[in-house]
Amino acid sequence: MSGPGTVIVGAGQAGVQVALSLREFGYSKPITIFNDEGHPPYQRPPLSKAFMLGKVGHEGMYLRNPDYFDRASISIVCDQVQTIDRVARKVIGQSGGQTEYEALVLATGSRNRTLDVPGAELNGVFSLRSLDDATALRGQLQSARDVVVIGGGFIGLEFAAVASKAGARVHVVEAAARPMARAVSPEISAYFTRRHMDRGATFAFGDTVLRIDGKDGHVVSVQTAKGGLVPADLVLIGVGIVPNSELAHAAGLATDNGIVVDEHLVTSDPSISAIGDCAIYPNVFSNSMLRVESVQNAIDHGRSVAARLMGRPSAYCAVPWFWSDQGEDKLQIAGISLVGDIGLTKGDQAGGRFSVFLFRNDSLVCVESVNRVADHMAARALLKTGRLGRLTPDTVQSETFDLKAYASKETVDA
Amino acid sequence: MEQATRERRMPAVKYIQFDGAEQTVDAPVGTSVMQAALTNGVPGILAECGGAASCATCHVYVDEAWVERCGPPGDDENDMLECTASERRPNSRLSCQIELSDELDGLIIRTPETQS
Numbered sequence A: 001m002s003g004p005g006t007v008i009v010g011a012g013q014a015g016v017q018v019a020l021s022l023r024e025f026g027y028s029k030p031i032t033i034f035n036d037e038g039h040p041p042y043q044r045p046p047l048s049k050a051f052m053l054g055k056v057g058h059e060g061m062y063l064r065n066p067d068y069f070d071r072a073s074i075s076i077v078c079d080q081v082q083t084i085d086r087v088a089r090k091v092i093g094q095s096g097g098q099t100e101y102e103a104l105v106l107a108t109g110s111r112n113r114t115l116d117v118p119g120a121e122l123n124g125v126f127s128l129r130s131l132d133d134a135t136a137l138r139g140q141l142q143s144a145r146d147v148v149v150i151g152g153g154f155i156g157l158e159f160a161a162v163a164s165k166a167g168a169r170v171h172v173v174e175a176a177a178r179p180m181a182r183a184v185s186p187e188i189s190a191y192f193t194r195r196h197m198d199r200g201a202t203f204a205f206g207d208t209v210l211r212i213d214g215k216d217g218h219v220v221s222v223q224t225a226k227g228g229l230v231p232a233d234l235v236l237i238g239v240g241i242v243p244n245s246e247l248a249h250a251a252g253l254a255t256d257n258g259i260v261v262d263e264h265l266v267t268s269d270p271s272i273s274a275i276g277d278c279a280i281y282p283n284v285f286s287n288s289m290l291r292v293e294s295v296q297n298a299i300d301h302g303r304s305v306a307a308r309l310m311g312r313p314s315a316y317c318a319v320p321w322f323w324s325d326q327g328e329d330k331l332q333i334a335g336i337s338l339v340g341d342i343g344l345t346k347g348d349q350a351g352g353r354f355s356v357f358l359f360r361n362d363s364l365v366c367v368e369s370v371n372r373v374a375d376h377m378a379a380r381a382l383l384k385t386g387r388l389g390r391l392t393p394d395t396v397q398s399e400t401f402d403l404k405a406y407a408s409k410e411t412v413d414a
Numbered sequence B: 001m002e003q004a005t006r007e008r009r010m011p012a013v014k015y016i017q018f019d020g021a022e023q024t025v026d027a028p029v030g031t032s033v034m035q036a037a038l039t040n041g042v043p044g045i046l047a048e049c050g051g052a053a054s055c056a057t058c059h060v061y062v063d064e065a066w067v068e069r070c071g072p073p074g075d076d077e078n079d080m081l082e083c084t085a086s087e088r089r090p091n092s093r094l095s096c097q098i099e100l101s102d103e104l105d106g107l108i109i110r111t112p113e114t115q116s
């Protein structure tokens, strides 16, 4: 194993997957991953779920046992890449160290969008992206009584469920008219709003935060535009993320709300790929340039690049799927929905077991399931074979229609 | 889990790969069979969702002698198992849903040919 091999910037879900898949596929050259987080590579989803609930500790978060990487000859360098020298084909770390590459993979992920209001720097005001963020937040949650969540996205709502369970009064301030508005249908938003309210949470939609007030350096209240002054001893800001594309931009690579790549996840430089949260790529399911923030996306991107580096290129077309656990409810999404898709709800909405089928031009494109695992898995199988789109509202509407039964029948037909 | 860890009971699990390779690991009571594998670098289990019962890439076959002690899959798990990459069998389980206990000391698990 000599000469330059593959260098990966970012030891998150996507970056680590490239390394694991390369070794699995038999890659024999050196693999170096740059990790700037001060923890062995870990997964993020439990940060707002099992970890926040105290069900798992730090070790339970690791993607692999730390010495696994040694055994697989994957070298993890604890340093932040500062510069890419595309002419000399090397990266330069903060420590000054230089590492040559034959293939470079940018898996720099994203960071939380900051909220530019007075008081955002007060003690008791948190954001949630990293293990360090989650550890600090979990520490204060025990004693919190009044929690304000700014932003009703997935992470904000997952945290809200945990905070309610911990006995805090939870208030969610959301600028849009409904929660998770960018990602789910109005039907799903409505269901989850009701469920959080049943747990005692309150919501302010169409409202924004003007400032956060403190006393002796610690937050005491949040001033909103419409709702007035809300008491708070803990605030979580969850107003979305920004892709980490500055490194790529400084190296002259094309960026536009992320690092721009083609269907093979290659940047404007043929020896540099970009994957995961930081990459904007042509998505076949939305028929548009898309940046997807999900574990599935990160893992499948990683695998796709590893396969290409092993001489087996194929255009990226993995089935998109996502999950979010909020309190007792499991939301699972298969496919990609866009604003304007028409929703059809099937199942027991009041009893909390239902799916929303989303149609674009009378063709089924996305299935959102609440505690309906069978629908979710059937939708994924049908998306994989390209058959989901054959379903029309007329078919799905029928009393007797069942997606799982349809999926197994389809398999037999094929 | 905290309590279990304090008592330091470490049931053993033997993982047998599709190609016959074997590895036995000890893991604390309360750990899942999936977590015990990942922590110890046992291949054959991907666990993309990290144990949220959402991905079905932690599919395993429980040795016949242990099926009863592991218990049947829950409803959701049962539905997930319908869509595994390798064939579902009567002894199929999601390893993230099997929690290690003293009763499971000596458990034997087989990993399927593929998870994705």
Ligand SMILES: Cc1cc2nc3c(=O)[nH]c(=O)nc-3n(C[C@H](O)[C@H](O)[C@H](O)COP(=O)(O)OP(=O)(O)OC[C@H]3O[C@@H](n4cnc5c(N)ncnc54)[C@H](O)[C@@H]3O)c2cc1C
Residues within 6 Å of the ligand: A009, A010, A011, A012, A013, A014, A015, A034, A035, A036, A037, A043, A044, A045, A046, A047, A048, A079, A080, A081, A082, A107, A108, A109, A110, A128, A129, A130, A155, A244, A247, A275, A276, A277, A278, A292, A293, A294, A295, A296, A298, A321, A322, A323, A324, A325
């Ligand atoms: C709290 C939370 C809950 C989530 N829940 C879910 C869920 O339930 N389901 C789901 O599908 N997704 C979930 N996600 C999203 C999912 O975790 C991300 O989409 C996924 O982690 C993206 O992986 P990534 O490798 O692209 O980026 P990241 O995980 O962000 O990793 C990028 C890494 O690169 C590092 N880095 C950046 N620049 C440099 C540099 N110059 N040098 C060295 N290192 C660098 C970063 O510090 C980071 O460690 C959740 C995310 C969060 C934060």
Ligand code: FES
Residues within 6 Å of the ligand: B034, B046, B047, B048, B049, B050, B051, B052, B053, B054, B055, B056, B057, B058, B094, B095, B096, B097
């Ligand atoms: S780890 Fe995903 S279902 Fe078990």
